[in-house]
Amino acid sequence: MQRHEQAVWNETSSEGYEPLLSEKDRTTIDVEFEELPDELTRESLELPALSEPEVARHYTRLSQMNYGIDSGPYPLGSCTMKYNPKFTEDVAARSEAAVHPDRPEEAVQGTLQLYHELQEYLGRIGGMDAVTLQPPAGAAGEFTGILVAKAYHERNGDGERRSEVIVPSSAHGTNFASAAMAGYDVVELPGDDDGRVDLEALRSAVGEETAALMLTNPNTLGLFERDIEEIASVVHDAGGLLYYDGANLNALLGRARPGDMGFDIMHYNVHKTFATPHGGGGPGAGPIGVTEELEPFLPSPQVEARNGTYELVEPEHSIGKVHGAMGNWLVLLKTHAYIRRLGDAGLRDTSAKAVLNANYLASQIDLEIPFGPFHHEFVASAGERDAAEFAKRMLDYGVHPPTTKWPEIVPEALMTEPTEAESKTTLDQLAAAFNAVADEDEETIAAAPETTSARYIDQTSAARSPRLSWHALSDDA
Numbered sequence: 481m482q483r484h485e486q487a488v489w490n491e492t493s494s495e496g497y498e499p500l501l502s503e504k505d506r507t508t509i510d511v512e513f514e515e516l517p518d519e520l521t522r523e524s525l526e527l528p529a530l531s532e533p534e535v536a537r538h539y540t541r542l543s544q545m546n547y548g549i550d551s552g553p554y555p556l557g558s559c560t561m562k563y564n565p566k567f568t569e570d571v572a573a574r575s576e577a578a579v580h581p582d583r584p585e586e587a588v589q590g591t592l593q594l595y596h597e598l599q600e601y602l603g604r605i606g607g608m609d610a611v612t613l614q615p616p617a618g619a620a621g622e623f624t625g626i627l628v629a630k631a632y633h634e635r636n637g638d639g640e641r642r643s644e645v646i647v648p649s650s651a652h653g654t655n656f657a658s659a660a661m662a663g664y665d666v667v668e669l670p671g672d673d674d675g676r677v678d679l680e681a682l683r684s685a686v687g688e689e690t691a692a693l694m695l696t697n698p699n700t701l702g703l704f705e706r707d708i709e710e711i712a713s714v715v716h717d718a719g720g721l722l723y724y725d726g727a728n729l730n731a732l733l734g735r736a737r738p739g740d741m742g743f744d745i746m747h748y749n750v751h752k753t754f755a756t757p758h759g760g761g762g763p764g765a766g767p768i769g770v771t772e773e774l775e776p777f778l779p780s781p782q783v784e785a786r787n788g789t790y791e792l793v794e795p796e797h798s799i800g801k802v803h804g805a806m807g808n809w810l811v812l813l814k815t816h817a818y819i820r821r822l823g824d825a826g827l828r829d830t831s832a833k834a835v836l837n838a839n840y841l842a843s844q845i846d847l848e849i850p851f852g853p854f855h856h857e858f859v860a861s862a863g864e865r866d867a868a869e870f871a872k873r874m875l876d877y878g879v880h881p882p883t884t885k886w887p888e889i890v891p892e893a894l895m896t897e898p899t900e901a902e903s904k905t906t907l908d909q910l911a912a913a914f915n916a917v918a919d920e921d922e923e924t925i926a927a928a929p930e931t932t933s934a935r936y937i938d939q940t941s942a943a944r945s946p947r948l949s950w951h952a953l954s955d956d957a
């Protein structure tokens with residue numbers, strides 16, 4: 481019989497035609513089927529009879545109940561809600577990017593190369609000798625960094641004595657939490673009158689008990705800690721380590737490096753500085769960088785390049801793993817893509833525009849801004865008005881409000897960070913929203929928002945007992 485490479489149809493020959501599937505399948509599987517138990521069956525499915533466009537429109541409308549960075553400006557201070565460019569999504573969606581974490585090193589050399597490059601890029605950007613990409617968020621990076629500091633002190637026989645971590649009162653809540661979770665007593669450091677670290681207070685707070693000082697620079701008022709070198713020597717002279725909270729790195733990108741200021745450990749919030757999406761509780765990344773001295777304590781594995789191949793290596797005194805696999809790879813890949821696309825010049829440009837935008841916006845709004853000169857963010861005061869109500873009213877003007885009531889040193893704080901991504905037109909729209917609300921009476925402000933899908937919500941219950949599914953809602957009803 482002649483073999484055909486292509487499927488054929490030849491009615492006249494019994495052997496010459498392409499078999500049907502049912503003719504191809506000559507296997508019989510001997511399986512005994514059992515009836516499904518009653519509790520797993522249902523009488524009907526009650527599926528709504530809708531067309532595809534009706535379903536597409538339904539979900540698109542639901543998506544519009546939320547306000548996101550793709551809907552408009554999002555000047556949430558300290559959070560750096562910059563626009564997430566879509567090309568990084570394309571990169572992360574490529575099938576080559578989906579690598580199973582258990583594949584052997586030799587089969588994933590390309591992935592390890594990108595991983596290694598990102599370790600190097602972040603190290604260069606922060607002025608750090610070694611970087612781990614493993615922690616899944618900024619807060620997780622803080623916790624990892626403090627565990628590294630702890631392992632270092634313990635190794636030096638100094639673990640028990642060094643029982644304190646110093647945190648400025650203006651710091652993010654996660655700094656206090658990370659230090660406490662790592663088993664430290666947290667010492668709160670008051671600021672000075674111009675909103676910076678009070679050197680005298682610092683000198684009297686440090687001592688033999690000091691494990692580390694955690695600091696962000698610029699601080700949460702957007703102010704650069706001008707005495708950073710002095711701060712570093714005070715902490716180092718006492719035998720402590722200096723931890724950099726990288727949340728405000730966008731202000732310095734390509735211009736100044738925490739490592740050069742004397743910081744020993746830092747985290748990078750890639751969703752703030754490098755345009756990966758804010759996780760919203762989903763997968764994120766908060767790599768940390770450390771000096772050479774601390775490198776042996778990093779989580780395992782690290783990626784090292786040896787003779788042209790990339791290897792997974794366990795640092796000598798590693799604190800172990802802080803996340804499954806090697807961190808949230810696809811988030812890290814977006815970070816890599818963003819850094820490569822911008823390059824050195826683009827990263828420098830980012831910080832310049834972030835600072836310019838913040839200063840322009842501040843110059844256009846009619847509210848008091850008690851501290852300055854500031855960098856990438858400023859903290860205005862809502863004055864006699866309640867900052868949270870002021871913020872909710874801004875939603876009615878079609879923009880997302882700033883962060884409220886933090887840092888506490890500014891009464892009724894509106895912590896505002898427009899980021900480099902916004903145009904002058906958008907900044908003017910933001911300023912107009914601030915000014916419109918500033919002119920309104922208390923009653924109007926307190927009744928807001930009027931135009932949003934959800935009105936004034938109970939934020940505490942929303943955070944503590946969220947109802948995340950339709951079932952939870954219908955059970956309540």
Ligand SMILES: *Cc1c(COP(=O)(O)O)cnc(C)c1O
Nearest residue numbers: 558559617618619652654727749
């Ligand atoms: C956002 C932020 C953090 C925590 O980072 P996450 O990535 O959200 O966990 C820490 N410090 C400051 C100042 C921040 O703004």
